[in-house]
Amino acid sequence: MILDPEEWMDLRRFRVLHEAGVSINAIARETGHDWRTVKKYLSAEGAVVPKAPPRKGTQPRKIAKLAPVVDAWLRGDIELKAAVIHERLVDQYGFDGHYQRVKMYVAEVRPRIRAELGLDDDKLFGLHRRFEVVPGGQAQVDWGDEGGILAHVGIAKVYSFHMVLPYARDPFCCFTISQDLATFFDCHRRAFEHFGGASATVVYDRTKTVVKRHVGPGKAVPLRPEAVAFASSYGFDIDVLAAYRPQGKGRVERQVDIVRDHVLAGRPFGSVTQMDTAFQGWVPIRRRQVHRTHGEVIGERAAKDRAALIPLPEHPYRVVERHLRRAGKDCLVSFEGSLYSVPARHIRPGQQVEVRVAQGEIAIHHLDEATGGDSLLARYQRADVRGSWVVDEAHWDGLADGHTRSVTTADEPDHLGRPDAVEVQPGSLDVLLARTAVARIPVSRRPLADYDLAAGLPMPGVN
Known part of the structure; x- marks a missing residue:
């Protein structure tokens, strides 16, 4: 016997009340139905409540079209996290689904892909031993x-x-x-x-x-x-x-x-x-x-x-890290982007030196290839800021510092000899001409007739 859905809803109510010991008349009064109808449904044989059709698979999943991509990623790294997969799907494929959907899919397919890769033999995968230590032990x-x-x-x-x-x-x-x-x-x-x-x-x-x-x-x-x-x-x-x-x-x-x-x-x-x-x-x-x-x-x-700890040694052990560098013509050695000076009297341009780093200190040593020994050139605190200049001015002693260079506003160089001063009147043309040494070179003064005679021109007043 098959009933319509509304009747089945009432039928479920009738059966629960009747099985609880309530009489048919009481059920009829409670539900508002005739007692004959109640008895009819309660005595119906073979009545089965119709089941709703399963919803699983009826709605398309957003992850479905990108499932091959996720599977390929998991085959490349079976331990790739679902959060990482979701992040990459959003960034590379514009995926707009929720992270939980990706997480559920990954949990579903990871065992299958592990089996495909032959990684399901380890029954203890994902488990680890918890350990405790004794005082001073670790x-x-x-x-x-x-x-x-x-x-x-x-x-x-x-x-x-x-x-x-x-x-x-x-x-x-x-x-x-x-x-x-x-x-x-x-x-x-x-x-x-x-x-x-x-x-x-x-x-x-x-x-x-x-x-x-x-x-x-x-x-x-x-x-x-x-x-x-x-x-x-x-x-x-x-x-x-x-x-x-x-x-x-x-x-x-x-x-x-x-x-x-x-x-x-x-x-x-x-x-x-x-x-x-x-x-x-x-x-x-x-x-x-x-x-x-x-x-x-x-x-x-x-x-x-x-x-329970082991007592400390009397002298702490120093671990030294060694690097080879070359000294520049400016007596500076570059290390970690910073420059450190070395004494000019103890090196030559391009000479190889050894930088030793220990406990925040920089020590620069000269290596003697002949004897195999070395000597300390300089020691500094390690620079905190990249690009620092750590310079000892005494290291440049003896190098040209430009103190003999000079400039002057004199009219002519000293080796030419200074001409006698020429008295000029303020505001005259001579003031402008006197600013250069060439204008102040003394010249001879001659009558203009001498130039006419030299040119072969007739002299005035001479026949």
Whole structure:
């Protein structure tokens, strides 16, 4: 028996009331229908409520026409995020659909494409092991790029160096204008002094200041000799993460965002020193907080961490980065876009010198090829602003400085001899003529008749 939709709506109401124990007469009074009609519908056999037709697939999806593009991108990089895909679709194809539609489509097709690429054999994909460390057992290191926060004072880019003791989440941060080798390990020295010791292990990603070159999965990572020497001096082991495994140092990566939000956001700065001071002022606030993960006060847990650290060596290890440069004819050596002077009496034009960078200092050395030795030419603080001139005026002693050059308003050069002064009347033509030395050269005066005689002309009064 098939009924029209309106009758079926009432039928569903009748059945619910009847199954609840309500009599047919009570249902009739409640619904306003005759009791015979109610009984008729309740006793109808084989009555089935008609189902609405499925809506899935009836509406075209905006992502459908760009599905081949998305599939190709995922085949190129199966881990490409839906947010990135949506951004590129909008930029390159004018896609006007919502991000959630792209996200749903990517979630739908990613397993299929993984299977096509033969990547579905790893049943543990996307999972990672959670780890905890003992006090003093580990430190995690990372860089942050703070961009042009000091561009208004001529510093193009600022970087933040972060080290965190993960047992307590005890942070250290300092700000630099370079990420070179010497700066990197000088930041380590400052961090260890801040904590009062070194951890047993320091965890890095595959940064070029630690890793000599990249290798394939499962192979031993070659370390830079400067990194090995520094680690040996402080007594810690170097732990380099596998490629694309940020989970291994997630606590320091989280710290990068925390420092930006709590230290840098909404504050003006005029120098790197001011930024360091701001962080040091925030550290006591951080240490008074209860961490949401381990549930203890960070400062109290940090005391256990620091007590287990390796004591610092008596003398800090200096990592020196060396660069070869040539001295110019102006006795200046260019490094990182800035110029540093060297003494003129100890170099020759175009001579090769060695620039050694360590802990914010620039030392310029002369290399003796014959003996293999070297000698210090100059030492400076490293310039903060690119394009600076760092010059010691004493380095130019003995060079021509132009003090013998002179100019004069005299009428003639000294070697010609100064003619006797000619008295002239103000306002006369002689005033103008006397301004040049040529006009003041004395000449002989002769009668005009002498010129007529020389020309063979008849003399007046002579027959």
